[in-house]
Amino acid sequence: MKDRKSSFSRYIRQIILPKFGQEAQEKLQRVKVLVVGVGGLGSVVSLYLACSGIGYIGLVDPDTVELSNLQRQILHSEEHIGMLKVVSGMINLKRLNSDLRVLIYPEEINNSNVLDIIKPYDIVVACPDNFKTRFILNDVCLQMGKPFVIGAVSEFEGHVFSVLSPNGPCYRCLFNEAKDENLQRGIFAPVVGVIGAIQASETLKLILNIGDFLYGRMLIYDAFQESFREVRFKRDSSCKLCK
Ligand SMILES: [Zn+2]
Numbered sequence: 593m594k595d596r597k598s599s600f601s602r603y604i605r606q607i608i609l610p611k612f613g614q615e616a617q618e619k620l621q622r623v624k625v626l627v628v629g630v631g632g633l634g635s636v637v638s639l640y641l642a643c644s645g646i647g648y649i650g651l652v653d654p655d656t657v658e659l660s661n662l663q664r665q666i667l668h669s670e671e672h673i674g675m676l677k678v679v680s681g682m683i684n685l686k687r688l689n690s691d692l693r694v695l696i697y698p699e700e701i702n703n704s705n706v707l708d709i710i711k712p713y714d715i716v717v718a719c720p721d722n723f724k725t726r727f728i729l730n731d732v733c734l735q736m737g738k739p740f741v742i743g744a745v746s747e748f749e750g751h752v753f754s755v756l757s758p759n760g761p762c763y764r765c766l767f768n769e770a771k772d773e774n775l776q777r778g779i780f781a782p783v784v785g786v787i788g789a790i791q792a793s794e795t796l797k798l799i800l801n802i803g804d805f806l807y808g809r810m811l812i813y814d815a816f817q818e819s820f821r822e823v824r825f826k827r828d829s830s831c832k833l834c835k
Contacts (some may be wrong), residue, residue, distance in 0.1 A: 635667030636788025760834025
């Protein structure tokens with residue numbers, strides 16, 4: 593554990609930001625963030641959270657590191673092939689910031705474990721590679737009133753938004769419960785970096801309640817056209833989740 597003085601110099605370029613300061617830095621150190629999915633997006637999100645001085649990060653993922661992951665999953669490395677992603681992630685995040693406490697869950701989120709896993713955390717960042725997990729997280733976060741930041745990527749495109757209130761709008765207001773396609777799609781690595789970085793930005797700002805959020809608006813990044821667009825959306829009156 594570093595002393596207060598070295599902690600101050602470590603984060604000085606963040607502390608001097610407008611709306612930040614020492615108090616904000618100390619708040620980040622007290623906060624617990626759950627990152628679900630330690631693939632491409634989860635790599636970027638957890639690296640930015642770790643270097644920003646988040647105190648506790650929970651990592652959830654049942655998979656092991658494969659060679660084909662390394663094209664875009666920047667938290668992992670060749671030496672960790674075959675290792676659980678949550679373990680590989682924990683090792684590399686602690687290498688980056690030894691003050692960070694990491695809790696690992698080498699399992700898939702499902703209806704029976706989701707409550708226990710989410711409970712201790714202040715905010716949930718959804719980075720899974722499937723719809724099913726996003727719907728489970730959406731429903732439970734909404735019920736528990738936990739802020740929830742969602743990102744997804746496919747080929748040259750990605751999107752990101754947050755669900756912040758039990759009143760919605762939520763993930764279900766925007767997406768129908770679709771069956772996951774078995775089809776494996778390509779992923780352009782920098783899209784993962786952009787969307788993951790926006791998820792991290794959204795998370796840090798939500799913790800500190802500064803700036804604007806992607807609430808009721810989905811930001812879409814198209815790397816092929818090199819453009820951003822925004823889709824504003826409201827609560828779907830037929831959504832069973834939103835009150
Ligand atoms: Zn809804």
